[in-house]
Amino acid sequence: MTEQNEITQVIQSRIEKLNWFIENGYKPFEYRFDKKDAIHDIIERFEKEESEFPVSTAGRITANRIMGKAGFFDITDVSGKVQVYIRKDQIPEQDFEVYKHLDVGDFAGVTGTMFRTHKGEISILCKSIILLTKSLHPLPEKWHGLKDKELRYRKRYLDLLVNPEVKEVFITRSRIINSIREFLNSRNFLEVETPMLQFVPGGAAARPFKTHHNALNSEIYLRIAPELYLKRLIVGGFEKVFEINRNFRNEGMDRNHNPEFTMLELYQAYADYNDMMLIVEDLFINICETLYQKKELAFNEFPNINLAKPWKRISMEDSFEEFAGFSVKNKSITELQAMLEEKDKVKQEKLGKVIEKLFEVFVQPKLIQPTFITDYIKDSSPLTKVHRNDDRLVERFEVFIAGMELGNAFSELNNPWDQKERFEEQVKDLEAGDDEAQRMDYDYVNALEFGMPPTGGLGVGIDRLIMFFTNAPSIRDVILFPLMKPEI
RNA sequence: GGGCCAUUAGCUCAAUUGGCAGAGCAACUGACUCUUAAUCAGUAGGUUGAAGGUUCGAUUCCUUCAUGGCCCA
Incomplete structure (x- = not known):
């Protein structure tokens, strides 16, 4: 007591x-x-x-x-x-x-x-x-159980005790993560652990949590992604690595975001983003068949989401024509910015960001069946290789199901000079006040100078994936102890 | 960050126009050797989220704050 x-x-x-x-x-x-x-x-x-x-x-x-x-x-x-x-x-x-x-x-x-x-x-x-x-x-009462969501999240032990379906969600969560490990192990991926504490927080566009290391008397950050360390391991000679662990992003909380969340990242040498699409399809089907012995399931208001491959592949630019009813190809950045401001009261400077924001509003909600959106504008993806057929674009995709973004993958940029220039662009943005811009990581550039083979990389948000497979409406329903403001 | 809503007994919920704060479960006392939301009889349990204000009188109306939920950004 x-x-x-x-x-x-x-x-x-x-x-x-x-x-x-x-x-x-x-x-x-x-x-x-x-x-x-x-x-x-x-x-x-x-x-x-x-x-x-x-x-x-x-x-x-x-x-x-x-x-x-x-x-x-x-x-x-x-x-x-x-x-x-x-x-x-x-x-x-x-x-x-x-x-x-x-x-x-x-x-x-x-x-x-x-x-x-x-x-x-x-x-x-x-x-x-x-x-x-x-x-x-x-x-709590034997018949009605514990309903108060605040109490359920703050005192999860009581929630588990009296609401049996909650226990089921977390048992399923464990089974899903196990099946991901088995899937990757069976394909000869090596599970590794890379630093959570990083002096240069990199690998994603996000605000980091900052802390202080006493003995070194130095600022240090909780990682926003393991990406740059995992790719150092590809430089080091591992050909297939993955990590399932926590990332920390100093951002708001809503039904798709918790400040600490679990991420799967995997990297495969000699592969590109097309290979990553094949892995995503197989991975999701494997999970679904392990859990439910089928390839279709219901999520939210969508009764029939079908994971049978191949999933739809469509480029970011083409997706507007198909799902939004207009094209972004023949429009100037000024026109696109105006559209965005009208719809969303948001101003973005770079073409890549403008198009991605427009995409979030006009296209993403319509991506119900599994869909790969490919080939992003170069300026918003500083770790991604330039598209082999179009130097305005990069070889990147994100995967969407039920309007929810579940994964992100690239043909990894391995040209050290290009990487250095992209970082320099990011640093300019950072200095101009974009607090999600990436930082210069000379040590990473130096690693690329030693040579990283062609590599495909993939990140999957595990909490959202578990929301999808357990039909949970909020990320707080799949994290045992979601972040809550302290009482009083 | 913005809007709307919620906060009453351990839990789930009531309370009419601003007029004594109520029920079920849980608890306590008693009865009961096949019950299962056990049953029957009785008892007790409240700083109505916090602080102000209006009023003869506030769970109810107003202001601020706290926490949460939903929606939007």
Whole structure:
């Protein structure tokens, strides 16, 4: 209990029961229990055998129906829930006293034999019971659960405790990440870990979190992306690497953004962005088939999103003609800026940024089925190779599903002189006040000078991917402890 | 950053035109040896998010603040 909690009537009664255990020689916070059986397993075994067998299990009491000299209570562990039937004439006298001093929320250990009640419910006939941990607070209401979103995010343990579908989301999250690892390992990608603390925060257009290293007496940043380190590893001779880990961006929060979020980045030598598209298709299909044994699923208001390949590929410029009903090719930057300001009250200087903003407004919401948008304007993508057929463009794509951006990939720029010039352009923007512009990273340029083979790179926002596969409306529903403002 | 909405018992929610702060679950006491949202009888539980203001009187109207949600940027 913390200082902010008052002793309410309910808590007082639980403290009195806790004291009863102490006075009678029990430990209200036991050391261990020999839990032999997971609840799911004993129910499954009884369904098969339909015979009485002894069990020893433990979990949290989640319901209690006491009837004088007998009672039924539900005990829940991570695998499931089982009903326990306890009657005074079947257990030591003192154990029934123990039962009477238990509350919903307490952890208990139970031994007994499996049987089926007259009403047909598979249950444990209790032979002994022990309190393992006393719970001092009442659980949220058994019927309505915990609905208040603020409480659910701040006290996620309660949300997990009383809302079973929340537990399912995070189990699915783990399964998805496992399946990504298996997919990449099976293709001989090496999982690596690169620095979270970086002196030059690079690899993305974002504002970093700044902190201070005491021993070096130096400013240091939380990473906004692992990109520049992963590509150093390609210089170092690894040919396929990936990292699944946290990025930090000092930006606002909404249903698609949390300041810390999980990113998959992978790099493959001798590959280009076309190869990355093939990986994205296979990766998503692999996840979907692992989870649901099919290639279609519903997300949000879209009942049928079909992941069967090949996914649509269309260039950024062409996408306007197809989805927005106008062309950007024959328009001057001034015309495009005017359109953007009219629609969005936003002013952007560079052609690439103007077109991307227009794209966000006019095209992105219409990209429901999986779509690769390819070939961005050069000035907004400083780490990307110039397009082999059009030097106004770069070889970059982003992948969209259900109007949501889920990934970003390039043919990686590996010409050190070109890279240096692009950084210099970015530094000019930074000095002109664009706080998302990238910084000069001489060490990275130096690495490229040693030679990086042609390389394809891909980044996938894991939280959004999990939103998609679990049909979650907000990123806060797929992050266990989303960032919240402190109370008071 | 802007707009709208919310905040009442541990939880889920009420409260008519501004007129005694209410229910269900949880808790407590009693009855009850096959219940499962157990049942029956009774009891207790509130600084109505915070601070001001208007008023004889504020959960209700006004202002500011805090936190959250939704939408927009």
